[in-house]
Amino acid sequence: MKLRIPATSANLGCGYDTLGLALDLYNEYVIEPGAQDALIGEDRELATHMVFGARNLACEILGLEKVPFRLQVAAAIPESRGLGSSAACILAGVCAALALNGRPLEDAVVLETASRIEGHPDNIVPAWTGALTASLDTGTRILHHRIEPHPDLVYLTIIPPFEFSTAGARSAIPVMIRHRDAVSNLSRVILLTEALRLGQTDQLPELLHDELHQKYRLPLIRQLDEAYGRLWDHCLQQGDPIFLSGAGPTCIIPVMSEQAPALAAELNGRIPSCRILTLRAASQGTEVLAE
Structure with missing residues (x-):
């Protein structure tokens, strides 16, 4: 499976923990079944890599098997800069957990699981749906609304x-x-x-x-x-x-x-x-x- 996930900007000033905007800067994740977890092309510890960590948490939340996979990342979203790098990794991990267990990537399941891992939905929702979004975690589900910003x-x-x-x-x-x-x-x-x-x-x-x-x-x-x-x-x-x-x-x-x-x-x-x-x-x- 190959995923392309956009950068996001949360809050937009007054919309604290509520508004988020997807931007045309992307990370790509290639996820392939493997004999064991492996990160291709990067010298980073698997134990601290957010995609594998999100897969682990998603499997615990959803009661799924932790199927091992090989991961290759082409990252354009800078880390720790406020552009949704962690949300993109979490979504990739949740998608990996579902797909490798033969489960469909249903909107509600992905958004609720990823938001639970992230702690709030303001980056997760626009990274999943695109455009400008308003979102609310009710505690039982994620409510969200999509707005198309002016094209110019x-x-x-x-x-x-x-x-x-x-x-x-x-x-x-x-x-x-x-x-x-x-x-x-x-x-x-x-x-x-x-x-x-x-x-x-x-x-x-x-x-x-x-x-x-x-x-x-x-x-x-x-x-x-x-x-x-x-x-x-x-x-x-x-x-x-x-x-x-x-x-x-x-x-x-x-x-x-x-x-x-x-x-x-x-x-x-x-x-x-x-x-x-x-x-x-x-x-x-x-x-x-x-x-």
Whole structure:
């Protein structure tokens, strides 16, 4: 079986643990039955590889046999940068557990199992379905809704040269939040999805504003790279619609396609250490390219 799974950006500012966007940057996984588990072409420990770990957990959750397999990965999604690398690996592991046991890749089973392993569905759902998604884990099932972003929107994806721990980023968020902060985010979420669907970029700087997670995570990221902090401040001063991708450190600026080249060139000049990609929303989620 060969899978192609897109990168994802979770949260999108105000949509903390709820919104996710699939992007046209992909990991490919080739999964073949084998006499024992094996990783082809990479010098990494199987015991710590997320695909094998997700397979193990999926088999425990679903009561399946841990059928050994050979894995080959062509990875374009950077790890520990807030672009859904772990979600892609978890989906590959869940698909391996099901397929090697002769089970179909049913949407509900895949999403519920992968979300249980990941801990939340905001990256898992768009990586599986594509496009922009809103999702909810009710405790018994995953409810989700798919929205097609405007086709002329592109996403300038600014990837710093350092990693950022998702666990550390989550631990920075306070257990208790203010009522007005919750209202601030809730009042923006539906308006944000509509603006992305319609391509109303003039509204995005205000709608992407967040009170629940970014203001707690950004100080930690600024400590890792002063130039990154200056870039963020510059974008806010210019009125650019910027948000942290997932827990960071990657940040994303959604703009109309005709504006992207000039803005990308300016950003490259300001922070040359970063990798800047011009991505589009991926309308297709996880694809089975070969069985």
